[in-house]
Amino acid sequence: MTDDAERTPSAGRRRPNIVLIALDTQRADHLGCYGYGRDTSPNIDAIASEGVVFERCIAPNIPTHPSFTTLFSGKEAITHDIVNIGGGVPVADGVRLLPEILRDNGYATAAVDNMGRHFTRGYERYEQYRWDRSDPTVLRKAETVTNLALPVLDDLVAGERPFFCFLHYWDPHTPYLPPPGYEDLYTDSGRDPYDPDNHSMDEAWSWEPFKWYFHDWMPGVTDAQHVIDLYDGEIRYMDDDLARVFAALERVREDTIVVITADHGEVLNEQLGYFDHHGLYEGNVHIPLIISWPGTLPAGRRIPGLVQNLDVAQTLLDAVGIPQREHMEGLSLFPVLSGVRDGNYDTVYLSEATWEVKRGLRTDRWKFIRAIEPDPHGRPMVELYDLHADPGEQDNIAESEPAVVKELSDRLDAWLGRRLTETGKTRDPVAEQGACASAIGQPRPDEVVGAGATPLRDRVGSGGGAANIPDPSELNAGR
Template sequence: MKDSPNILVIAIDSLRADHLGCYGYQRPTSPAMDGLARQGARAQQFVCAGLPTHPSFTTLYTGQHPITHGIVAHGPRNVLGRDAPSLPQILMDEGYTTCALDNLATGRIWFRRGFEFYIDPSMRHTVYIDVACEELNARAIPWLKSHGDERFFMMVHYWDPHWPFKPPERYQHLFYDGNPTDPDNHSLDAWWKHPLGAVARDTWMRTRDGLITDAAYISALYDREIRHVDDGVGELLAALDDCGLAENTLVLLFGDHGESLVEHGIFFDHHGLYETTLRVPFMARWPNRIPAGSTLSPMMQHHDVAPTLLEAVGALVPPEMDGRSVLPLLTGQARDGGRKQAISCECTWQAKWSLRTDEHKLILARAPDLYGNPERELYDLKADPDEHRNLVTEAGGLAAELEAALEGWIAERLAAQGRADDPLRAHGTSLNLA
């Protein structure tokens, strides 16, 4: 253990991969994160297993898929079993000083499990998602300075790109030069007709000049928030270097889930199992262990993080974890080892499963879609990466094959736990407009 690295995990809420420069985005939203990717490894296909935030973070900490740990949605009916593995607890037992800069434990106590220090700056806010990266760093950086002589595991959860997008004034000149309240712009008309849009229209979708009408302006606000949190990431990484800790710290950065801006008729939120919400950035830096500038193509998911970190520190991976270590991929010791398929679910606003391969994705609904999207969807991710053309009828044989594989996987996983009911059907959506 004496040679094991410090660990800094940076999780950024609602961060989709394709809005970062290192993933090909043209706007300069992410210079610090781009720099981190150049200094280490970047995964091309890191796929969220369960959205939104509670399922994703529970997957991260337990190393288990949502079908195993059972947290498939937000809502009061969710309770994590006491016997579920806990990455922070294992690291604490291995001698690490564990610290979280986060606020999820205010709603679900299991997010506090295993953390010796739990720092929640959002207690000063009426709305917990309003906490900004500056407030987190104001607590994280002094903690690093005072605990840098200890072997530590630090988790920092930034919320800035989460709606409602409210970047600080100093970013207001970026990425947009139009008129956000132009009465002749009708790009949001479809949103106003949706029940969720009607709520947004009377709350955060306004400026001092009136109702926002331009969808491009909201997308620019999202990009400004990415640039905002990127500056926070840069400040935190600079502090790590200033403390002389960078050389012996394994840094992981990823999104918990992505964000739909207008795609598939889903405006400014994280619903739907499309690439906009499932494909998130993942990058890792560990000087002298992870080759700089490497790009990894195999699929990975959030439940692979805990086994990866445990292998990195030489700890045993509990057999109850579903994930698999991708450390050999990160260090260049293996070229393969990723997932042949990535299975994801959501059950907050809508109940859906998806099965994703390198080439295709099947989406299967368990209940009517809040946005009116089809019950079954099939996309060719190579030919149609934006998922515009549903092939479920045209390629019916492939759709049936993938659906059988998905249903078989669900049944197998449930049988292994002595359960029969699909958790999406058993739980039901936790948010609705009824």
């Protein structure tokens, strides 16, 4: 690690470029650089090997819109007010986002993204995309983003100003419909995804709010492992396409900070809520964070302590030598990088309010989750997991550990009270805004759902089609 004088650009030296790559719905533990056994991410792993991997980065506010707002503002959701998807509440007055700050300090700013809303702020160039749906069995999500990104990067690299570029990939978000060559890349040839004697998808098919959406893009699948294989195929497809982006940056690589992260992960088949990202479990809140800046940040460094995506904006401003005057709540990662401490936090406070309305906290050992509204899957209002003994969060020990529950509940209450006082609020916005999603997918009452349904490729000729990535307005169906 170089010292501060080397890190901060000197007078007359152009500030470094920043490329922030977001992999929507990417679990940290399904990347090779986070120890995954499958070769899903060789190109991402190569970037990680020449940079810093934060082993335990947490997204405190999920899902997509609150998490990205936290990432870009450096402020927690109680401050910025975005606590769910499509909830209709604007970002709080006075909250400025990283691209705005960088633009106002001389950066050329561009994004390839499709979220719209306040996420367009600060960009001089904002390229939006739509998926090619000409083949209803495939969504070429990564290619769509990269094909727009390459000319944007060419223009930025050729420009005279340092640049900030945000690239938002939607792999491996549902629907998992990777192109040929990837859809069966990890599938065991001996397994039948439609085996009627395999009941590992029964709970997924029985949950009313999601079953018709699943029926759109994986009708008849009975093997949960097959769906995980598709998720991993999406990652490898995206990773192969990212190689084109990394190649385009080679000309300016030593002058460019590359950040790779996610908004949240995905519950696969380890929790109720199969193949989606509601729930404050590790599969959802533990996200990748990789920062690479050759010649400045140490290659191959791994940071073991707890950090948050809340810290990224402050860290990047520190890296390029721009004092922030926005009262960001995240902590710079440079003290961690310099060895002053192993992580930024002993406790991370969590929230979600789209399908489920909950708060929680995570320490090194404990995960405590407290529901504000009844869980749509019927889970208890209070959950406690010992992450040392039960890293998969399978054994809720809240009833057997009342003293721990009380201690963590009191700690959550104290934090929440302090944050409300700091922001001048009288009510928790998570409770105030509540759930904004109730169902997704269009019912087809004349069709079989689950085992025995016609597979997608066989449905195409008879008018069946693949689902698109849900728009926030669709999540309000039936509410």
